[in-house]
Amino acid sequence: MKVHIAGLIRSLMLTLVVTVSGQQARSEDWRLVWSDEFDGPQLNYSQWETEVNAFGGGNHELQIYTDREENVRIENGRLILEARRDHHGIAGTVREFSSGRIRSKHRGDWKYGRMEVRARLPHGQGLWPAIWMLPTEEKYGGWASSGEIDIMEFKGHEPDTVWGTLHFGKSWPDNEHQGTTWKLPRGTFSDDFHTFALEWKAGEMKWFVDDTLYQTQTKWNSAGGPFPAPFDQKFHLILNLAVGGQFVGAPDATTTFPSRMEVDFVRVYQR
Template identity: 40%
Template sequence: MRTPWRHRSLTWLAAAAVLGLASLSPTAVQAAPAPAPVSADATPLAVTFDENFDGPAGSGVNGSRWQLETGDNVNNHERQYYTSGTNNAALDGQGNLVITAKRENPANYNCWYGRCEYTSARLNTAGKFTTQYGRVEARMKLPRGQGIWPAFWMLGNDMGNIGWPAAGEIDIMENVGFEPGTVHGTLHGPGYSGSGGIGAGYTLPGGAAFADNFHTFAIDWSPNSIRWSVDGNVYQTRTPPTSAAGSGSSTSPSS
C-alpha cells in the first residue's frame, strides 16, 4: 500500500530550531525556484537553511543536513516502524522528497504492540542544524487516507538533557486522516502539553483537501510572538514564543 506525500520547496529561514518531518503515508516534497523569502508581514529575510531535494531519482537525503530516525514510536502509539535508507524516504529526481508508508515488515521489526504492520520515515536536523527566530516554512502536498498523521514540527535542542515537554515543541503543521481539509498548529511546554497543548486549526475553503495540491505551511517566530500561516493566511498568533521552549527558556526548538 503506497500513498505518497510530497514536500516542495522546504526552506528554513533565520530560526533557531531542530526540524523534523514524519508521515504515516507517502508524501513528496518538491523544490522549485522561489523569490526572496519574506515573513507573513512582508519583512525581507536572509536564508539560513534551504533544502531543494535536487538529487537524482532514488537517492537519499543529504546526510550532512538530515538524519533518519529509526524504530517505533511508543510515545504516540504509532503503528509504523521508521526505517533508514531509501525504502521509505527518497528523492524522485524532480526536486521532490517522497516519504512513503508501506504495509510491510521486511526485517521482522517489532513495535510497541507486537510485530510491526507498516514502515515509514521520520527525518530531523538534530545535531546538524539549529536556529532561533525568523521564518520556518515548508511547501508540501499531504497524503490522503484514514489513519495518517503527517507532521512538520520543532523540538528544543536540549531535549536530550531536560526531556519533553520541558524542552518545548512548536508544531508548525499536523494533519490527521479524518480531517483531510484541516491542519493544526500547536505549542507544547510545561503545563500545556499533549492534549493540553495551545493551538488552533486552519481549514481550506470549499471543501478542498490538502492532498489535492501543494501548500506552504509556516511560522513567523520573534521574541514577542509566533504566527502560524497557510499559503500566507495567518490563522493563529501566540505570545510569548519562549513558552514553547520551556518556562521562559531561550532554548532552540527543533522538529
C-alpha cells in the same frame, strides 16, 4: 477609449510597483540561512538525519521508521516519506506498517526565524503527516517542559484541515498545549502543494498557510524558566508520516497503502 486605456495602464503600473515593493520588503526583512530544495539524487545527510526506530512516538503509533528507500527517498526533486503496509522489522521488532521520519538535529538548529515547508499531504484514516520542531538541548527538562512547536499536523480523515500547536509547561503528564486549526476554503491538502510557515520571535509565534496568517500565540509558560522560556532555545525540524496513534486512530479498510507525503522544499529565514 484612450482615457480608459491610459487609466488602466496607470493602474497596472501601480499594482506592479506595489507588488515588487512588497517582495523587496520581505526579502530585505528575512534572510535565507538554510534550505533544501531536494534536487540531488539522494537525501542530503549533511542537513538531515534519518530516524530508525519502533518507538511509536509516545503516542501508540503503529509504524516502524526505517532508512530504506521504500520509506525515505528523493524523487523528481521532492522528498518522499512513504507509509507502507509491509510488516517490516528492525532489531527483532516487526510492525505491520513502515514509514519515514527525518530531522535536522545538530545539522540545522535555530533560535527564532521563519520556517517554510511546501508539501502535499496524504489523506486516509490513520495517516498523520507532521512538520514540527523539538529543542536540540532539553534545557528545561523532559517533554514537554522544554517545548514542542507543531508547525503543521494533519489528520488524514480530515483532509481539508491542518493544526498548529504549542506544547510547554511541566513535564508529561502535567504538560500543557494550545493551538488551533485552519481549513481550506475548497479542496483538500492532498490535491496540491501548500506552504506551511511559522514565524518565531521572542515572545511571539505566528502560523501561516500559503501566506495566510491564521494564528498568533504570545502566552505560554515553562516550569524551568521565565517567559519566553521554553521557546528561547535552539530547536530543530522534524518531518514525518506517522501511522495510527492517539491523534488519528488506526487505519481501516478505506486507507490506501502505500501513501506518501511529498515535500518540495524546506527553507529557514532569519532577520
